[in-house]
Amino acid sequence: MSLEIPALDPDIAYHATRFDEVMGKPGLTTAQFRELYCQLLADQGEPLARAVTTDLAIPTRHGEMAARLYSPATAAAVPLVLYMHGGGFMVGDLDCLDKIMHEFSLGTEMAFLSLDYALAPEHTYPVALEQCEDALVWALKNVDALGVCARVAFAGDSAGGNLAALMAQRHHALLGDTLFWQGLINPVLDFPGVTAAQKLSHRQFGAGPILNIDVMKSFNQAYFPDEEAMIAASPLRFSDDMSGLPPAFIAAAQCDPLRDDSAEYAALLRSAGVLVTHKVYPGMCHNFMTLAHRSKVAAGMLDDFVRFAKLERTKALAKSAAPASR
Template sequence: MQADEMHPQAKAAVKRQAYMPLPHGRLGVKFARLLTRPVMWVQNRNPPPVGATADLAIPGPGGDVDARLYRPDASERSPTVVFFHGGGFVFGSIETHDRLCRRLVRESDCAVLSVDYRLAPEHPFPAAVEDAYAAVEWVAANPDAVGGTGDVAVAGDSAGGNLAAVAALMAAERDGPALAYQTLVYPGVGVDEDAPSVREHAGVVLSEADLAFFADAYYGSDVHRRNPYADPTNAADVSGVAPATVLTAGFDPLRDGGRAYAEQLVRDGVDTRYVNHPDMPHGFLTMPGVDRARDAIAALGDDLAAVLDAH
């Protein structure tokens, strides 16, 4: 499940991130969010080009939800991937995942709608889930608004991978939109402090304190953590969900939870492709200077294109 050593490019990226530890507590969170804005402005200069972009407001249960639509071609219809960013349900935004979404558009020939769902601790569970599912329903009901063909998939990384999996589960259980696919990138599901991946790799990108803070901020109580819409590994049956790709990383505390959910999908008869990158850490798809990220995004794009007939 993991290589003997982390890839040198990833190791260098992790070392750079270590100078900016994640804050805990409401004031620290708010300050860190403000600090990311100029960083993202610099990082997102000269982004990978796509056919068109548009900032949208989607009606949600707590008010309008901001989103950004990336299209491969401004004049042609395409399948739509509803994307949810990572960040422990506390951090992250459309801007932090702008380059990833653009690359996914280029590799899949699908449109990507990146959703700026409400964040904890200001908006704990189920706010993010409600926004995520509202976005999926809106895209499915309004293909003309996104230049869509009517084919819809979901995708997300880390906390966003959790939301993508939950949206797929909700769609199946509520007779909702017929999703074509779900792409779950090192998803934050089934996290167990006693799992080998947590014991061995907590402190690599995500510490035990980070995991505990995110869980407290988002779930609030153990009662919520046992809800399948908070963590789909709690679901008794996932047989009706969309086919999936589940990606994990060898040096990631979340690795074992993601692998366990992939196994759960397979047991329940869901067509599932599981891929592990043994020498990569959590978050490597958005780490500058890690060449493997490009290859991994290309493979994810190929999976989506094959199912959605985007090519």
């Protein structure tokens, strides 16, 4: 019995096919794979307006990590979003999402600290996660220099969405009200589940476009030293109490093998009492956030991200401004 497979949005179909053709060339080295990925993502157009940017070098236990701070032009200290890019933990850099970071910062009226974490296979789990943790500690120690207040959110796409979810799970108890939101865009949430490929979305889109099961398995092999690490890095397998996690916006693509993992994670968070907005964008494939210049649906997702982030920002600032009860 054949699977009924949702159709890809015609607005992005050509790009998805071209992406698969370019990235699927046999015999690519890691360096070539990274270069081609960044070249494909370079064609996103220019932002309508630009935030103030500062390139930084953040000290971490694994050496200095490059980062870029995007700040709205305001004299007031603003909340800070730590943003982690996607790319299967093997590809991607600060420039790949530069246009979107400008738009996110200005749209949400928050500062975005985009992190250029170390990539596999040179650096395996948990190096990237630990660098993000060190960036959080560093940022909270340097709020005045960064022009931000002590209100923090985590966000990311794909592999970066995984890092954002892990950061929220592991640090919400310590941060308390300081952590006010998490934004997850087609996040990777269950690495052993990808290997098993049991979910409907795995079967529907196991061959892609943009992302396929074989590519995800190769990412896993490069990033993880063992099966235990895969489980530890899977937010869907987190066994501790999640009732204190911040509100979440989870964006999934209908034509993505990771789609059903997002739905499962949204349900898990809701069962813990977490406020969740989970949206599935019709006709979209993995990495669709970079196709907003081609697709109204993709552009709508970026608008949703900004809207929900700004809503939680407003709540967080109002809460911090409220007089303490006696």
